[in-house]
Amino acid sequence: xxxxxxxxxxxxxxxxxxxxxxxxxxxxxxxxxxxxxxxxxxxxxxxxxxxxxxxxxxxxxxxxxxxxxxxxxxxxxxxxxxxxxxxxxxxxxxxxxxxxxxxxxxxxxxxxxxxxxxxxxxxxxxxxxxxxxxxxxxxxxxxxxxxxxxxxxxxxxxxxxxxxxxxxxxxxxxxxxxxxxxxxxxxxxxxxxxxxxxxxxxxxxxxxxxxxxxxxxxxxxxxxxxxxxxxxxxxxxxxxxxxxxxxxxxxxxxxxxxxxxxxxxxxxxxxxxxxxxxxxxxxxxxxxxxxxxxxxxxxxxxxxxxxxxxxxxxxxxxxxxxxxxxxxxxxxxxxxxxxxxxxxxxxxxxxxxxxxxxxxxxxxxxxxxxxxxxxxxxxxxxxxxxxxxxxxxxxxxxxxxxxxxxxxxxxxxxxxxxxxxxxxxxxxxxxxxxxxxxxxxxxxxxxxxxxxxxxxxxxxxxxxxxxxxxxxxxxxxxxx
Amino acid sequence: xxxxxxxxxxxxxxxxxxxxxxxxxxxxxxxxxxxxxxxxxxxxxxxxxxxxxxxxxxxxxxxxxxxxxxxxxxxxxxxxxxxxxxxxxxxxxxxxxxx
Numbered sequence: 001x002x003x004x005x006x007x008x009x010x011x012x013x014x015x016x017x018x019x020x021x022x023x024x025x026x027x028x029x030x031x032x033x034x035x036x037x038x039x040x041x042x043x044x045x046x047x048x049x050x051x052x053x054x055x056x057x058x059x060x061x062x063x064x065x066x067x068x069x070x071x072x073x074x075x076x077x078x079x080x081x082x083x084x085x086x087x088x089x090x091x092x093x094x095x096x097x098x099x100x101x102x103x104x105x106x107x108x109x110x111x112x113x114x115x116x117x118x119x120x121x122x123x124x125x126x127x128x129x130x131x132x133x134x135x136x137x138x139x140x141x142x143x144x145x146x147x148x149x150x151x152x153x154x155x156x157x158x159x160x161x162x163x164x165x166x167x168x169x170x171x172x173x174x175x176x177x178x179x180x181x182x183x184x185x186x187x188x189x190x191x192x193x194x195x196x197x198x199x200x201x202x203x204x205x206x207x208x209x210x211x212x213x214x215x216x217x218x219x220x221x222x223x224x225x226x227x228x229x230x231x232x233x234x235x236x237x238x239x240x241x242x243x244x245x246x247x248x249x250x251x252x253x254x255x256x257x258x259x260x261x262x263x264x265x266x267x268x269x270x271x272x273x274x275x276x277x278x279x280x281x282x283x284x285x286x287x288x289x290x291x292x293x294x295x296x297x298x299x300x301x302x303x304x305x306x307x308x309x310x311x312x313x314x315x316x317x318x319x320x321x322x323x324x325x326x327x328x329x330x331x332x333x334x335x336x337x338x339x340x341x342x343x344x345x346x347x348x349x350x351x352x353x354x355x356x357x358x359x360x361x362x363x364x365x366x367x368x369x370x371x372x373x374x375x376x377x378x379x380x381x382x383x384x385x386x387x388x389x390x391x392x393x394x395x396x397x398x399x400x401x402x403x404x405x406x407x408x409x410x411x412x413x414x415x416x417x418x419x420x421x422x423x424x425x426x427x428x429x430x431x432x433x434x435x436x437x438x439x440x441x442x443x444x445x446x447x448x449x450x451x452x453x454x455x456x457x458x459x460x461x462x463x464x465x466x467x468x469x470x471x472x473x474x475x476x477x478x479x480x
Numbered sequence: 481x482x483x484x485x486x487x488x489x490x491x492x493x494x495x496x497x498x499x500x501x502x503x504x505x506x507x508x509x510x511x512x513x514x515x516x517x518x519x520x521x522x523x524x525x526x527x528x529x530x531x532x533x534x535x536x537x538x539x540x541x542x543x544x545x546x547x548x549x550x551x552x553x554x555x556x557x558x559x560x561x562x563x564x565x566x567x568x569x570x571x572x573x574x575x576x577x578x579x
Contacts, residue, residue, distance in 0.1 A: 338573055380529075
C-alpha cells in the first residue's frame with residue numbers, strides 16, 4: 001500500500017478485504033501526514049483524537065456486517081475556514097487563533113456520516129482571501145510539486161495535501177477561484193459545484209453570494225464521490241438547493257461522444273504560451289473522444305475582475321463585522337472603551353489583505369458611492385451571467401484555462417494586489433454566474449509545473465462536467 | 481479615482497479599524513489604483529439592466545422555508561466558551577454607561 005497515492009476505491013477495497021482496519025489506516029495516515037507536513041506547511045492542526053474515534057466507528061460497522069459508507073475509512077483534510085466541533089478553526093487568521101467551534105459545518109457532518117475520517121485542518125489564505133496562500137497568518141504553504149513556488153490560493157493547503165499524498169481527498173472553498181486555481185497549480189482535481197449545491201452552514205462567511213464548498217482529489221471519480229456525499233438541501237442554509245443529488249460517481253462511464261463544447265475566445269488571449277499549448281492539446285483529446293468543439297464568445301469577460309472585487313469586498317465588509325473582540329476570537333489588550341475594543345481588536349487581528357478588502361468594501365458601500373460601484377457591479381454581474389446563459393444555448397460545456405500561468409514563485413506577486421487580482425480572470429466568472437466548474441490536470445510545462453484545464457457547465461449539470469473530466473483523465477493519463 | 485489619506489481615515493472609521501500611519505499610506509495608494517480599475521464598468525450602459533441580487537435558481541416559492549420545529553439551542557456555557565471575557569452567564573465588554 002502506497003499511502004500517498006491511495007484512492008477512495010482502494011481504501012474501501014483494502015478495508016473490505018481486511019488488508020488493514022480503519023484504525024490502522026488512520027494511524028498510519030496521521031503519522032505520514034505529520035512527518036511530511038514540515039515540507040509544505042499544508043496542515044495547521046491535526047485532529048488525531050477525532051480521526052481515531054471516527055475510524056473506530058467505521059471498524060465497528062464493518063465488524064457488525066454493516067455496509068461501508070461512501071467515504072468509509074477515507075482520510076480527509078478540511079480547509080480551516082470550515083468549522084469543526086471541538087477542533088480549532090482559525091481561518092488562518094490571528095483574530096481566530098484560539099477559536100474552538102461549538103458545532104460542525106453541515107459538509108463536515110455529512111462527510112463523517114458517510115464514514116470519512118478528518119485528519120486535520122488545511123492552511124489557506126486568511127479568511128480565504130488570496131490567490132497564493134501567502135496571506136496565512138501561520139505562514140505560506142509550499143507547492144509539493146516545486147517547493148519554492150506557491151500552491152495557489154486560497155485553498156492552497158487543501159490542494160497541497162492531496163498532491164503531497166497526506167490526505168486522500170480534501171474540502172476547500174471557492175469564492176473567486178480558490179478551489180480550481182490551487183488544484184491547477186498542484187496538479188490535482190478541484191471542483192466548484194453549482195451555487196447552493198452544498199450547504200454553506202458552518203463555512204465562515206467571506207462573500208455569501210459567491211461562497212462554495214467543494215472537493216479536491218487525485219482522481220475525478222473521488223471528487224464525484226465526495227461531492228455526492230456532501231451535496232443536497234440543508235434547512236440551515238436557506239440558499240441550499242432542493243434539487244435531487246444524482247449518483248455522480250455512477251454516471252462517469254457514460255460516453256461524451258456528441259457533446260458540444262465551446263471555447264470562449266476571450267479566455268485564450270494573454271495566456272502564458274505553454275499554458276495555451278497544453279489546453280489546446282487537451283481540447284484535441286476531447287475531440288478524439290467525439291466531442292464537437294466550436295468557438296463561442298462571452299463578451300463581458302473584461303469587466304469580470306472589477307465586478308467581482310466590488311461585490312466580494314462589499315460582502316466582506318459586512319460579513320467580517322462579526323469579528324469584534326466580544327464573543328469569540330482575540331480581544332486587543334488596548335480595550336479601555338467599547339469603541340477601542342472593536343477598532344483595536346480588528347486592527348491588530350486582521351492581516352493586510354483582509355483589511356484592504358474591508359476598506360474597499362466599506363468604501364464602495366459608503367454614502368454617495370453605492371450606486372456608482374455596488375449597484376453598477378450587480379447589474380454587470382447580470383450581464384456576465386447572461387453571457388453564460390447564451391453560450392449554453394449553443395453548447396453543453398465550456399473549456400478554458402484555469403489560470404493564465406502556472407504556479408509562480410513565493411514572494412513574486414505579493415506586493416502587487418492588482419496583479420494578484422488580475423490572475424483570477426478565468427475563474428471568477430463561474431462564481432459570479434453560480435455555475436459548476438472544475439479544474440482537471442492537463443499535463444505540465446517543460447519545467448514540470450502542472451497546468452489545469454477548466455470545464456464549466458450549466459447550473460446543476462455537475463454530471464456532464466464530471467463525465468467529461470473522467471473520460472479526459474482516462475484518455476490523457478494526466479492524473480496526479 | 482484618486483483617494484486622499486483623509487478619505488481612507490474616514491472609511492477606516494466606518495469599518496471600525498485602527499490602522500497604522502504606514503497602513504493608511506499604503507491603502508491610500510492601493511485603493512486609488514483598484515478603484516481606478518473598477519471605473520472600467522462605466523464603459524457599459526446598464527440603464528436597462530436589472531441588478532442581480534439573487535444567485536438562486538428556479539426554486540419554488542417558499543422553497544427556502546422549513547417546518548417550524550423547536551430545536552435545542554447552544555447551552556449558555558457553550559456559547560460563552562470562546563468569549564475573551566465572560567461572567568455570570570454574559571459576554572463582558574468595557575463599560576459603556578457611566579454611573
